[in-house]
Amino acid sequence: MKLTIIRGVLLTATLILGLCFSLQPLLAREDSPFKGETITVIAGSSPGGGTDSLARLLAGHFGKHVPGSPRVVVTNMAGAAGLIAANHLYNRAPRDGTVIGTMATGLTFRTALKDPALKLQLEKFTYLGQIASEGNFVYVRSDTPFTSIEAIKKANKEAKKPKFGAQAKAHNSNVVPRAMESILGIDVEVVYGYPGTAEILLDIERGALDGRAHARGSLFATRSNWVEKNFIKVLTVTSPQRDNRLPNVPTLEELAPADQKPLLEAMYSVQGRTFAMPPGVPPERTKILRDAFAAMFKDAAFQKDVDKLGWNDELIHGEQLNKKIEELVHNETAMGFFRKILQ
Structure with missing residues (x-):
C-alpha cells in the first residue's frame, strides 16, 4: 500500500516537473519585454527602392520570432541617402530595441570624409545583423x-x-x-x-x-x-x-x-544589407532581438522572400558585425581609397 502511494507521489511530481519545463518557453514568451510593443523599422529612403524593400522584408517576418510577438511596422525617412535616418536612429530613437534602422553604405563613406553632417559614430551602433551581401x-x-x-x-x-x-x-x-x-x-x-x-x-x-x-x-x-x-x-x-x-x-x-x-x-566590405539599433540598448534586449534575427534567417518563408528579391543571403551576426565595422573604420587603406575617389 505504502509502495503504491509513494509511486503515485513520484509519478505526480514527475508530471508536474515535466509540465513546468514544457511551459518555460511559453512563460518566457509571455514575460517578454516586447509583448504588446510595436517595433518600428526605419527605411532611410523613399518607398519603392531596395532599402524600402529591405525594411519591409524585416517587418514581414521578424515579429513572429521575437518573444511576445510584437507588431512590426515600417516608416520611411528619406533624405541625404540615409543620413537623416541614421542621425535620427543614433541620437533620437528610444534605446530599448523598439526602433531598428536600415544602415546605408554611404555612412562608411561619410565617416572616411569626416563629414560634419554625420552626427554619429558608426562603430557604436548596436548592430542587429546583416542578411545579404549586395554588389x-x-x-x-x-x-x-x-x-x-x-x-x-x-x-x-x-x-x-x-x-x-x-x-x-x-x-x-x-x-x-x-x-x-x-x-x-x-x-x-x-x-x-x-x-x-x-x-x-x-x-x-x-x-x-x-x-x-x-x-x-x-x-x-x-x-x-x-x-x-x-x-x-x-x-x-x-x-x-x-x-x-x-x-x-x-x-x-x-x-x-x-x-x-x-x-x-x-x-x-561595404556592400552588406544591414540593420542596427541605437547605441546603449540593454544587453538582455539586444540578445533577444539578435537571437530572433538569426532565427528569422533560417525561416523558409523568409528565405523564399529573399530569393524573390534576388539577394545573395549571407548572415552576419550582430556581435560579429560590430567588430567588423570597428575594424573597417580604422582601416586607413580602405578609408583612404574612399577619400580619394570622393574628394
Whole structure:
C-alpha cells in the first residue's frame, strides 16, 4: 500500500516537473519585454527602392520570432541617402530595441570624409545583423553610345561621358561610378541629390539620365523588365563573382588592371544589407532581438522572400558585425581609397 502511494507521489511530481519545463518557453514568451510593443523599422529612403524593400522584408517576418510577438511596422525617412535616418536612429530613437534602422553604405563613406553632417559614430551602433551581401550592377540605356567600357573610353575622347543618377555624394550610386573612373580610367558624370531609387529610375526612363549603379537585388526587384526587354545594357557588376542571372556580364575585378584590384576589397566590405539599433540598448534586449534575427534567417518563408528579391543571403551576426565595422573604420587603406575617389 505504502509502495503504491509513494509511486503515485513520484509519478505526480514527475508530471508536474515535466509540465513546468514544457511551459518555460511559453512563460518566457509571455514575460517578454516586447509583448504588446510595436517595433518600428526605419527605411532611410523613399518607398519603392531596395532599402524600402529591405525594411519591409524585416517587418514581414521578424515579429513572429521575437518573444511576445510584437507588431512590426515600417516608416520611411528619406533624405541625404540615409543620413537623416541614421542621425535620427543614433541620437533620437528610444534605446530599448523598439526602433531598428536600415544602415546605408554611404555612412562608411561619410565617416572616411569626416563629414560634419554625420552626427554619429558608426562603430557604436548596436548592430542587429546583416542578411545579404549586395554588389552593384552598373548599366546604361541600350540606346546610348556608352554600351561598353571601350565605348565610354571612345566617347571620352570626343568630350562625351555617360550621365548617372545618384542619391548623394556618399552613396554607392555615386561611389561605384567614381571608383570605376579611378580603377578603369574612364570619365563619367554623376548627378546626385535624388531622394531615392524610384526618382532615379524615372529620370532614366525619361532619358534625363543614361544609367546608374544599382544594387543587384534592387534592380531585379524593381526593374527586371528592363533586363528582359533589353532596355538597358549592364556593363559590369561589383562583386567577386559574376551574377548567375547575367552570366555574360563581367565583374569589375575582371576589367580592372592588376595593380588596382586590391582597392576592390574596400568596395566589397561595404556592400552588406544591414540593420542596427541605437547605441546603449540593454544587453538582455539586444540578445533577444539578435537571437530572433538569426532565427528569422533560417525561416523558409523568409528565405523564399529573399530569393524573390534576388539577394545573395549571407548572415552576419550582430556581435560579429560590430567588430567588423570597428575594424573597417580604422582601416586607413580602405578609408583612404574612399577619400580619394570622393574628394
